[in-house]
Amino acid sequence: MDENYPIKRIIDDHGHFVDSTFENEIDEKLVKELYYHMLRVRTFDRKAINLQRQGRLGTYAPFEGQEAAQVGSALALQPDDWVFPTYRDHGATITFGKSMTRTFLYWNGRVEGCVAPPDRNIFPPAVPIATQLPHAAGAAWAEKLKGTQNASIAYFGDGATSEGDFHEGINFASVFKVPVVFFNQNNGYAISVPIEKQMNSKTVAQKAVAYGIPGVRIDGNDCFAVYFETKQAFNHARAGHGPTLIEAVTWRKGAHTTADDPSKYRPETQGKDIVDPMTRLELFMKNYGYWDEQWIEEVKEKTANEIDLAVEEMEKYPASNVEDVFDHVFAEMPPQLAEQKESYLAHLERR
Amino acid sequence: MDENYPIKRIIDDHGHFVDSTFENEIDEKLVKELYYHMLRVRTFDRKAINLQRQGRLGTYAPFEGQEAAQVGSALALQPDDWVFPTYRDHGATITFGKSMTRTFLYWNGRVEGCVAPPDRNIFPPAVPIATQLPHAAGAAWAEKLKGTQNASIAYFGDGATSEGDFHEGINFASVFKVPVVFFNQNNGYAISVPIEKQMNSKTVAQKAVAYGIPGVRIDGNDCFAVYFETKQAFNHARAGHGPTLIEAVTWRKGAHTTADDPSKYRPETQGKDIVDPMTRLELFMKNYGYWDEQWIEEVKEKTANEIDLAVEEMEKYPASNVEDVFDHVFAEMPPQLAEQKESYLAHLERR
């Protein structure tokens, strides 16, 4: 079956074109945009790991290795689209417009970290695996009913494909032909469980057959493949043709989270042959004359400053407000809850 | 995609061979066995509807039109196999050895109706849709671990394919390569919802691709196709090659249950062109010299008597025992439950 789902690539491991379909659409603007965002989120990611090590952040889920998949797909979105991320997709959400400060806050156990800017429809990260797929279908359905051109994207991992909600969400989307892109990052592992223990199918993409929708398998470390295939899936969706399942084959370079020790379950050498998505883009830029040392230095500096500022903002952020424990359960607090709040605040006063 | 899943048939609508693969294995014994059981369960089914109309049975789920699918598959089982039916699969369970009396009792709201003979591993009918698929995988897994040649069969409908448990059950079975046959009866409707509103895929069989297992689409009204394809799937399973998904395309001739009125949601004419599975077998028997009027009369009489006896037994069955409300919750009753039982029995005494 997997022979029906060859991995689509636009550039190879050495940064050379292997597919020229989109060659004309690749220009300096796009290349720099991809590079800029990938560098930016990678720098964020590494900073977050450092902060966690220093005890300035809680347990953190890194995405290093998945930048091409996350940035490439996020850049394919329109501003009014809907994004349904997991806990590992802040590379995508930051690229789409979520604030870094808020993202740091999220990893410090701050609910404020879930809130995206008002002009971006970004759901809070889904922690219960695969539960966001039906939401993406529902939001897309609403857009269809409203008659807009907006669409949804649901991010999820290889492990998520085993949950019922994966199945039910895609089934609904396919039956109601709603504009949604199911974007799977197959990063090889669900915590410690390798993909061959997760599923008996050789690919995630082939699962699209179950729903009679297109399934596309792409090299998730090739930012161009990700960008253009996601864009195509969105075009398909916006044109009223319904959902697409994209499998972006990528690799989680680091631990599942900072609390995880991958050496317990995967060989040191595994994945070492995979060319890093940033390296691949750099090679491409050098091969095709996009490499601009000065611009890169500027971008690095700008990004570093931006992130430092975000760290500062995060650390200066007003302390958690105990009232938030009670205030966002209902629009209007039921009497018993109001009483609980009141009596707890009074208790705190007394202490 | 559906072109990959043509409907397999052995005999056509007129009872003529269209596939000779199994011709040598079709002998008088098999033909008569199929005929006998299909007649037997159809007679049971019609009797049950009559009893319901007379108020002698509760709401009943008829299976007329699905006899070939149920009998053909049940005859492919070995005595030590495990059967996981729904509420509509008593054609299969009766064929496999469940008592008719108990089956009637089931439809009279008697829990005794769930209990199969000790030498038959038949689960109680699964009422919550698709929940039995993981059970079938688990029981089959146990057989594999024990090193036996036994296998499971899970019966389920087209509607069931939309539930998460369908997906999770087959995924487990495929990953652990356990000996189970997932036997889908696509009877066109889930209550009032036609298959094209249930799924966007043209077939159920193609959903097997998602799990990297064989998917087979058969004419569920051709008892030979059902029998031999199910047998093959069992051989595959017993040989250690894992699960198969079979889609038996059939037709629910009657109502969803006796409480349902199909004229509300499906045109009178729909399905009228489908040749009844019994008629097809009869035509086959006539075409190929198996028709034996005398034997058929004997079988009809025998069956009618057997069913009358079962009705009698059901109606003479000892009244429901109120203690059963309490006695099968735990092996040993916790004190509070024992107290509830005691005080309720005392209350009944007082009245």
Next chain:
Amino acid sequence: MTQIVESNQKDVKTTQMTMIQAINDGMRVLLDEDERTIILGEDIGKNGGVFRATEGLQEQFGAERVVDTPLSEAGIIGTSVGLAVNGFKPIAEIQFLGFIYPAYEQIMTHVSRLRMRSMSRFTVPMVIRAPYGAGIRAPEIHSDSTETLFTHMPGIKVVCPSNPYDAKGLLIAAMEDPDPVLVLETMKNYRSMREEVPVGKYTVEIGKGKIVREGTDVTLIAWGAMITVAEKAAQLAEKNGIQCEIIDLRTLYPIDRDIISESVKKTTRAVIIHEAHHTSGLGNDIVSIINDTAFLYLRAPIERVTGFDVPVPFFSLEEHYLPTSARVQEAIEKVVHF
């Protein structure tokens, strides 16, 4: 029966309706007045629902607004979350409460928590309707009464009307509520009574119980199908000179503590009746409310008459599972003669 009639509307046109008709009528009003209303469920379209709750609605409002879904409760609830967040007002029908469990994760982790998680940026104004309860000779699992699973879930309200008027009024109130509301509908009462129900729109306030019979000696607290049981028991008790007050709780979360507390302070005795299991049933919450608010008034231990701690039995035995007026009557005698 001393039915205390609410009438916030005067001179309202009314018509005779059963509870199922009132629910159907309520949905028609909601579909009619707001085009964002969308109904999702299994068999609710042409078939009009297995209880005919949505009869005629698809015909009137089209298949885009009254939608037959695949057989998938998590799908129904999960997509409803997306629809609700994105501007629609879904009414999700779960065919029977016993089939809500596959959607439990969606309700528990999203329907009820999305407001909190997003600090009220994303809210889920939706209604989940679910027929519940035993006593109609339905197959297994169709008869569960597991309201506790939802009252123990911060972020969702739970209502449970016992009659046509409340059913329509609470359904409309639920849809006007900015937060998710689970509407539990007792199947036993779907067609068991008919009463005058206002034509058009009106609401019954969520969070308010109702005294449906006034009395001085003991307070009976019940909801849904158990109101009828309580009323019969009260009639029996009256023959022995015991005057029961009956509270129809109507909303199970947030519970109307005041109505309970005031009544028990007056009567000094209480019997709680529910068909859910005894252990962790909502009756325990009511015992606590009385403990918290009327401790010094209580003259006898509170009695609870409930479903037993057993799975709801197959229908040949279900009458033994359900509270009966005879059991309630004994409980009344017990608290009165403590």
Next chain:
Amino acid sequence: MTQIVESNQKDVKTTQMTMIQAINDGMRVLLDEDERTIILGEDIGKNGGVFRATEGLQEQFGAERVVDTPLSEAGIIGTSVGLAVNGFKPIAEIQFLGFIYPAYEQIMTHVSRLRMRSMSRFTVPMVIRAPYGAGIRAPEIHSDSTETLFTHMPGIKVVCPSNPYDAKGLLIAAMEDPDPVLVLETMKNYRSMREEVPVGKYTVEIGKGKIVREGTDVTLIAWGAMITVAEKAAQLAEKNGIQCEIIDLRTLYPIDRDIISESVKKTTRAVIIHEAHHTSGLGNDIVSIINDTAFLYLRAPIERVTGFDVPVPFFSLEEHYLPTSARVQEAIEKVVHF
């Protein structure tokens, strides 16, 4: 602290263990003594579980008996039902209690009801282990404490050890039980204490609470992580001359009513502490038990110190959600000075 030591075994070899080690050791014993024992879960193999509960077990007993499953809780529980019915004794690990919801239907309609449905022909002797509770700075949903969802489910037992000794003993007892048992493990105590735990096999009886501190003035009833909170509060109260008795309930279904009733009859006052939400929390059941069995002894309304009726907040605020010894102390003062 007046720890009352149980010793049904004399001269037993013991060794120092944390709770997580005791659980690991318990599973080793079970795998070792019965080859029908099989463990299923996410990340329990090479990784040894996210809390190391299954550390070393796959290495020792093989990947056929300690099985990494796909990420699918309904799959884990559903296949365990099939395994259990067909002769195996599964221990199913749910990575966190907050992720049990996708399996809720399987537990509610099959694990707990198959015995009833088959009149005891098919039984489901299995154990479900689930870490639960807040206070370890885990992400959202990882911190739920929703035992009520299982105590309100006839056909399954629920235990909740607070210490290494009970954790191992209850786990082994759960596996010996002919019926399904849910073992709730407080993550907060996984490594917070070490104590002497017998090497090899022993059991702690299901259904029996334990007095972990004797006192005369007020009974504190708690379980899991709340035992520590109760103990601190008792120490604070002692300074004010109040002697608290503490019951570690240990089993949440079936509850040990006698131990509660006897203690409250003695102390005449009770404070219940649990981290689950207030409404429909198990505290209400305990209030009812006291109402039913010690009504005339009670000198003050029972106080409950619980998690609030809000979703467990993100971890920066979780300490405000959880009962504290300060809140318990106030409740103690309140019942004593009523």
